[in-house]
Amino acid sequence: MLIAHLSDLHIRPFGLPANRVVETNMMAERAVRQLARLAPAAVVITGDLTDSGEIEEYAELRRLLEGRLGCPIYVVPGNHDHRGHCRTALATWPGVTCDPAFVQYTADIGDLRLIMLDSVVPGAGHGELCPRRLAFLEAALMAAADRPVLIGLHHPPLMTGIAAMDAIALRAPEAFLALVGRHSQVKAVLCGHHHRVIIGQHGGAMLLAAPAVGGHQSELTFEADARAYFHLEPGGYFVLRWDRPQGLTATLATIGDFPGPFPFTVEPGYPGRPADQVG
Ligand SMILES: [Fe+2]
Numbered sequence: 001m002l003i004a005h006l007s008d009l010h011i012r013p014f015g016l017p018a019n020r021v022v023e024t025n026m027m028a029e030r031a032v033r034q035l036a037r038l039a040p041a042a043v044v045i046t047g048d049l050t051d052s053g054e055i056e057e058y059a060e061l062r063r064l065l066e067g068r069l070g071c072p073i074y075v076v077p078g079n080h081d082h083r084g085h086c087r088t089a090l091a092t093w094p095g096v097t098c099d100p101a102f103v104q105y106t107a108d109i110g111d112l113r114l115i116m117l118d119s120v121v122p123g124a125g126h127g128e129l130c131p132r133r134l135a136f137l138e139a140a141l142m143a144a145a146d147r148p149v150l151i152g153l154h155h156p157p158l159m160t161g162i163a164a165m166d167a168i169a170l171r172a173p174e175a176f177l178a179l180v181g182r183h184s185q186v187k188a189v190l191c192g193h194h195h196r197v198i199i200g201q202h203g204g205a206m207l208l209a210a211p212a213v214g215g216h217q218s219e220l221t222f223e224a225d226a227r228a229y230f231h232l233e234p235g236g237y238f239v240l241r242w243d244r245p246q247g248l249t250a251t252l253a254t255i256g257d258f259p260g261p262f263p264f265t266v267e268p269g270y271p272g273r274p275a276d277q278v279g
């Protein structure tokens, strides 16, 4: 079973770029075309659905995604979103209005249980999970004790060494990580926000930060005083493959059309040459 994990679409009103130079809507359109061919069982989008949280941007998001993928789309907001506008504009999307205050809910994808968490602090770049949201997570984990679990939220609960990103990560993640550590059925924590592929682990769970679909990836620097810049590196997303008994794998997909496919051809003297390869 395949699940597409996307993040940070940063959709703008029709025809407008993000940050003056990033054609985020175009990248989302290209991603949707790729996903339609991939035919995943579900698409999980971990926040920054829009760039400014404007109603017009959510309308554009709906125009780009609705009815085109043939599978459920599960979303949570990010710091660039407006929770209220997200709840109103995406009220018909699964789970979005399940909770009266936050965009948090559970869903089943095959035998996997997905737990989506709202880590947004209105007006702030960093994320938090207040006691009410942590209580929701704990109850959801208890209710799925016998099922493999994926957790989705916008803000990564890990330090990366990229100063500008660490400053706005999930604040005080200890309680969240303690819950993940106590529940060995959690296979992965899916995040975004950092606009770069970052892979960590906690207990038996992969911690995955997806790149930005929008195509503006954060500068790769480990200098302690570095400010936040981005580069127009290609957008991408994770393709998660769930297979019993092996478990979960994550493959990075790059958005775009590239030359190929070319066959792998090797010289006759190549020691690993397959016996059935001719020429
Ligand atoms: Fe973002």
Ligand SMILES: [Fe+2]
Residues within 6 Å of the ligand: 048, 078, 079, 080, 154, 192, 193, 194
């Ligand atoms: Fe973000």
